[in-house]
Amino acid sequence: MAAPPTFDVRLTHAHMITPNVKELHFVRVDGAPMAHAPGQWISLILPLEEGEVRRSYSIASPPRANGTLDLAVTHVNGGPGSTYLHAMEPGAALRAIGPQGLFLRTPKVGPSLFVATGTGVTPLRSMLHAALDAGETHPMMLLFGVRTEEDRLYKEELLAMQAKFPNFHAEYTLSRGSDAWQGRRGYVQTHVKGLFEELAQGGATPHVYICGLKKMIDGVRELLKNDMQLPRQQVHSERYD
Ligand SMILES: Cc1cc2nc3c(=O)[nH]c(=O)nc-3n(C[C@H](O)[C@H](O)[C@H](O)COP(=O)(O)OP(=O)(O)OC[C@H]3O[C@@H](n4cnc5c(N)ncnc54)[C@H](O)[C@@H]3O)c2cc1C
Structure with missing residues (x-):
């Protein structure tokens, strides 16, 4: 090569x-x-x-x-x-x-669940903009784990994308949210199954794209394989460490 x-x-x-x-x-x-x-x-x-x-x-x-x-x-x-x-x-x-790099997404492949922590969201941001701007209409969901409210990078942008594209939805989960936080809490692993099942309701099996540090990726992969029996070819990931 x-x-x-x-x-x-x-x-x-x-x-x-x-x-x-x-x-x-x-x-x-x-x-x-x-x-x-x-x-x-x-x-x-x-x-x-x-x-x-x-x-x-x-x-x-x-x-x-x-x-x-x-x-x-x-x-x-x-x-x-x-x-x-x-x-x-x-x-x-x-x-x-x-x-x-080979962390790629085949366009129009079906519903997609994107899972990131911290700046692991960056390649997913690129994929989401490219797909939505190209008019892709399959459901896409981003599950995004950060520590606190102020760590929610791209918050306004993701909200704007969600308002513009009805097939896109972003969910944050905070590992150290303040008492005032009313959204999801804990690690991304806690929420993967529920969101995956929501996306699968349309009948097609979602692809899952995961990016961040190794510990999180291993945790999500283990869950998808052992608890949800998702075939390996539906799971794509990129590690930062
Ligand atoms: C394919 C690939 C893509 C990457 N893309 C990004 C990116 O878009 N944004 C980004 O910030 N980093 C990204 N990284 C990580 C980046 O390459 C560096 O490892 C990072 O900037 C730390 O380098 P350093 O010299 O400051 O620290 P080093 O002394 O090299 O320390 C590295 C340690 O920092 C930790 N670490 C690495 N990346 C992160 C991170 N993002 N958040 C928290 N802890 C981290 C790890 O535990 C690692 O052991 C990517 C890594 C890879 C392999």
Whole structure:
């Protein structure tokens, strides 16, 4: 297989979207379109003082002809890569390699349950925008686990998508919600079965797309396999660690 291409990206603007997640907007320096498949990621080569490191980031935006792309990066305490990206100033450029990855969704395949924690939502955001903007009408549900109310990244955007597209619905679950929180609580694992069964009511077996840290993905996969006997080919996942 040919190595994925290398290209330069320039940071145009960036802002915090939760207390520890920064959204970074880049544009390809060569002006080429950002022709990735929704779900794919790029490697960034980060020129740290102690030497170059590579870190991977899922592309949070759908493919765009104008060569722009969005990333959403969680600041990991003491983490060199995410600290570097959070400190980057607009105008700075980086070398990128990609797009890469096989966490893909076949369009119009039937109902889909998307399961994410934290910035694991980014490839799912790309898939959802691409599918809904292309007019896909199959039911799609996002089950999104974060810690607290203020960690609900993309809250307004997801609400707007839900209002615009009747076949899309987003559900947050908070592991450390305040007393005032009236929505779902606990880990995503608690809610997967109920939402899956709701989606399956139309008669077709949903596909499940999971993204986040290994512990959550293993938990959801185990549940789908052992408690729900969902065939492996219906389950797709991407791990960040
Ligand atoms: C395919 C792929 C796509 C990825 N996409 C994203 C993305 O869209 N956004 C993003 O923020 N990260 C993403 N990551 C993780 C990213 O590559 C780095 O691991 C992360 O930024 C930490 O790097 P660091 O140098 O700051 O910390 P390091 O010192 O390398 O620490 C790594 C540790 O941080 C933890 N960690 C890694 N990612 C996260 C996270 N998102 N949230 C909480 N803890 C984390 C893990 O426990 C890991 O062991 C992705 C990883 C992979 C493999």
